[in-house]
Amino acid sequence: MTPRDVVAIGLWIVVAILVIYTIRHYIFTLNRVFGRHRQPYVDIGVGAWPQVAVFVPCHNEEKVIGGMLEALLAADYPHDQYYIVPINDRSADGTARIIDDYAARYPGRVRPYHRTAGKPGKAAALKDATGHCDAPIFLVFDADYLPGPNLVRQLVAPFFDPEVGAVMGRVVPHNLNRSLLTRLLDLERSGGYQVDQQARMNLRLIPQYGGTVGGVRRSALLDAGDWNEDSLAEDTDITYRLILRGWDVVYQNRSECYEEVPENWPTRIRQVQRWTRGHNQCLKRYAPRLLRFPRHMRVAQVIDGVLLLGVFAVAPVLIVGWGLATALFFMGYPVSQSLLVLFAVASYSTLGNFAAFFEVATAARLDGSRRRIRLLPFLSFGFLVNLLAVSRATISRTSWRDPGKSGPTWEKTERYRAKGGNAA
Amino acid sequence: MSSGTGSAKAPGVSPLRFRGAQGGVIRKHRAMVGLRWTPGRVARAVSLSLLGFIGVFAALPLLGRLYAIFFEEVVWWVGLPAGVSLLEIHVGSLLTIGIPYFRLEGPWPGTGHWLMVGGATAALFLVSFVLPDRFLPAKYFLRFLVMIQTVSLGYFALTTPPFLYPLPGYSAGLLTAGMAVLVLVPLVLGLSFYIFDHTFGQQLALTAMLLVHLAVFLPLQVLIHAWLIHNLSALVQPTLFFIFGLLLQVLVFVAFYGWGMSWQGTELPASPASERRP
Numbered sequence: 001m002t003p004r005d006v007v008a009i010g011l012w013i014v015v016a017i018l019v020i021y022t023i024r025h026y027i028f029t030l031n032r033v034f035g036r037h038r039q040p041y042v043d044i045g046v047g048a049w050p051q052v053a054v055f056v057p058c059h060n061e062e063k064v065i066g067g068m069l070e071a072l073l074a075a076d077y078p079h080d081q082y083y084i085v086p087i088n089d090r091s092a093d094g095t096a097r098i099i100d101d102y103a104a105r106y107p108g109r110v111r112p113y114h115r116t117a118g119k120p121g122k123a124a125a126l127k128d129a130t131g132h133c134d135a136p137i138f139l140v141f142d143a144d145y146l147p148g149p150n151l152v153r154q155l156v157a158p159f160f161d162p163e164v165g166a167v168m169g170r171v172v173p174h175n176l177n178r179s180l181l182t183r184l185l186d187l188e189r190s191g192g193y194q195v196d197q198q199a200r201m202n203l204r205l206i207p208q209y210g211g212t213v214g215g216v217r218r219s220a221l222l223d224a225g226d227w228n229e230d231s232l233a234e235d236t237d238i239t240y241r242l243i244l245r246g247w248d249v250v251y252q253n254r255s256e257c258y259e260e261v262p263e264n265w266p267t268r269i270r271q272v273q274r275w276t277r278g279h280n281q282c283l284k285r286y287a288p289r290l291l292r293f294p295r296h297m298r299v300a301q302v303i304d305g306v307l308l309l310g311v312f313a314v315a316p317v318l319i320v321g322w323g324l325a326t327a328l329f330f331m332g333y334p335v336s337q338s339l340l341v342l343f344a345v346a347s348y349s350t351l352g353n354f355a356a357f358f359e360v361a362t363a364a365r366l367d368g369s370r371r372r373i374r375l376l377p378f379l380s381f382g383f384l385v386n387l388l389a390v391s392r393a394t395i396s397r398t399s400w401r402d403p404g405k406s407g408p409t410w411e412k413t414e415r416y417r418a419k420g421g422n423a424a
Numbered sequence: 425m426s427s428g429t430g431s432a433k434a435p436g437v438s439p440l441r442f443r444g445a446q447g448g449v450i451r452k453h454r455a456m457v458g459l460r461w462t463p464g465r466v467a468r469a470v471s472l473s474l475l476g477f478i479g480v481f482a483a484l485p486l487l488g489r490l491y492a493i494f495f496e497e498v499v500w501w502v503g504l505p506a507g508v509s510l511l512e513i514h515v516g517s518l519l520t521i522g523i524p525y526f527r528l529e530g531p532w533p534g535t536g537h538w539l540m541v542g543g544a545t546a547a548l549f550l551v552s553f554v555l556p557d558r559f560l561p562a563k564y565f566l567r568f569l570v571m572i573q574t575v576s577l578g579y580f581a582l583t584t585p586p587f588l589y590p591l592p593g594y595s596a597g598l599l600t601a602g603m604a605v606l607v608l609v610p611l612v613l614g615l616s617f618y619i620f621d622h623t624f625g626q627q628l629a630l631t632a633m634l635l636v637h638l639a640v641f642l643p644l645q646v647l648i649h650a651w652l653i654h655n656l657s658a659l660v661q662p663t664l665f666f667i668f669g670l671l672l673q674v675l676v677f678v679a680f681y682g683w684g685m686s687w688q689g690t691e692l693p694a695s696p697a698s699e700r701r702p
Contacts, residue, residue: 026615030619032458033458033459033619033620034458034459034460034461034619035458037456037458039455039456042455170455179558194454194455198455253455253456254453254455254456256455264557264558265557265558265560265561266557266560269560325666326572326575326662326666329662329665329666330575330579330588330662332588354612354616354674354677354678354681357678357681357682358616361616361681361682361685362685364685365620365685365692366454366457366458366692367454368454368692368693368694370685370686370687370688370694371686372686373682373683373685373686374682374683374686375682376678376679376681376682376685377675377678377679377682380675380678381561381562381565382561384561384564384565384568385560385561385564388564
């Protein structure tokens with residue numbers, strides 16, 4: 001076997017991986033458009049609503065926490081069954097004062113939890129707060145989100161099903177007209193939720209609990225081993241532990257909540273790199289357990305679970321593929337042979353593969369955001385930035401190593417609301 | 425009794441379920457909308473795809489001849505000292521397609537080429553650092569371009585002539601790949617566009633515009649590649665192949681596809697709130 005053959009085999013493997021993800025995109029998109037929608041809990045409007053604690057982890061959130069608490073206080077949910085727990089983790093700004101002010105104005109309904117010690121980070125904060133609350137259902141919102149009045153009820157409804165361990169709602173950007181980036185992120189989010197998450201729900205695969213605009217059942221959480229305070233992505237981490245313990249995770253496409261998306265590229269890169277490190281950590285932890293094919297899981301669920309965990313590892317694979325294709329080109333592989341042509345088309349899948357464009361365009365069309373679809377070709381720029389940012393985060397040692405004794409730290413996305421945007 | 429109340433026998437009652445305040449229409453929430461996979465929809469998507477595929481396929485010999493005429497006419501205008509020959513591709517016994525190519529050698533890099541291409545590469549690399557952060561994707565793209573070009577420079581610095589891919593074979597290969605994309609267009613649209621709620625006219629219009637655009641684009645792309653390789657040597661050939669070859673054709677497809685998907689259809693409603701600025 002010549003070196004050229006070895007390179008060619010490597011390239012075929014890369015192409016095979018990309019083709020698998022391409023097929024996945026097509027299946028999800030076609031299912032979302034033409035498949036039977038599975039939204040079994042969306043009609044529940046009347047019931048013996050359980051007690052709910054809404055966690056809002058905060059670290060220096062003075063710009064947005066007030067708006068968040070106002071929105072949650074306006075929630076349409078029985079007041080005697082509902083309280084808000086702003087978890088202030090050592091904020092150095094005015095967050096604590098704002099929270100205490102609300103607690104004084106709404107005694108019993110706003111119950112602050114101030115952390116002054118212990119591991120920093122969202123997962124550790126949630127774990128501490130969980131130990132101090134006895135509600136059977138916890139909802140979690142990041143501080144920059146803006147939930148509507150019906151959202152709490154919608155997110156709690158699935159918990160009437162005793163097999164449901166976690167619920168996830170849909171995230172919709174509200175600052176989408178700030179810059180090209182925010183518009184592109186709106187398209188990406190649309191594809192991710194309107195198509196990807198809903199198709200996984202329809203197909204009974206693994207909808208992902210996303211760490212905000214969602215909730216968990218206390219008993220399920222404790223059964224799965226509580227929040228993992230060493231995790232860089234506590235949301236993905238708890239999703240997989242719940243699934244492996246036999247609990248259902250449910251996605252509610254109708255339960256929408258507004259968020260702020262990054263308005264400039266450096267902020268976006270930091271966000272993606274944080275997600276990459278957390279996701280890869282989960283890949284290392286849970287892919288081997290999934291691949292033992294637990295009895296209670298269907299084969300399709302296992303395959304989807306592994307592919308979902310591997311989604312951030314595709315970027316460096318693609319870069320390796322580009323390297324191999326370049327090497328093969330200079331080693332004299334005939335241009336007319338189908339391999340390079342196939343690879344050029346397949347590589348477009350993450351740099352700009354058509355299946356991904358198909359998914360995003362379909363999602364935006366379902367959303368009724370028709371004119372925005374014209375920005376589709378610009379997504380390739382977003383893919384290029386993601387590709388490099390994700391690859392850099394993946395090859396960094398911290399991406400695969402468990403954090404040390406101190407655990408993860410707060411890695412926050414810049415907030416814009418108070419200063420009226422920072423488009424760059 | 426039943427004649428007054430039975431919904432099955434009361435035409436016009438069913439639409440009342442969707443009648444909102446002041447006579448407006450109650451629309452399905454965007455979380456619930458979808459399309460039905462009806463036999464008519466499938467038949468139309470399949471027949472349009474197949475007809476398009478067969479039509480484009482059958483037109484390839486004619487297209488090849490037109491491209492040959494175009495190349496013969498245009499080489500002198502752009503200063504390419506090239507003849508035009510035909511590479512015959514036989515598709516079974518059905519068709520013989522003549523793919524025109526330039527009888528012209530891309531020069532091995534000389535001092536002038538090194539200075540020009542090396543200088544341009546260095547300049548692009550510097551520009552990628554000067555651009556402000558809001559152009560980050562452009563910065564990354566430039567660096568990606570520079571990376572491929574640098575590998576190419578390294579390769580030509582270490583090897584001796586002849587280059588692995590002579591210009592005639594390269595131009596024929598690029599045009600062949602482009603014509604393959606043309607043939608695939610109706611099939612990809614069948615899976616991704618014809619299945620939606622666009623009118624028949626919209627489906628035909630997008631297909632026609634895309635095919636005509638690509639059919640005109642392809643020979644121009646090959647011509648520009650040949651001109652650049654002839655004037656800047658084979659130093660630029662790898663970059664042209666990887667970045668400005670098939671990827672560019674796919675991007676053209678995506679741009680048209682995005683435009684077509686933005687057209688109002690017959691079933692899926694547009695959201696007035698999201699129809700402001702794209």
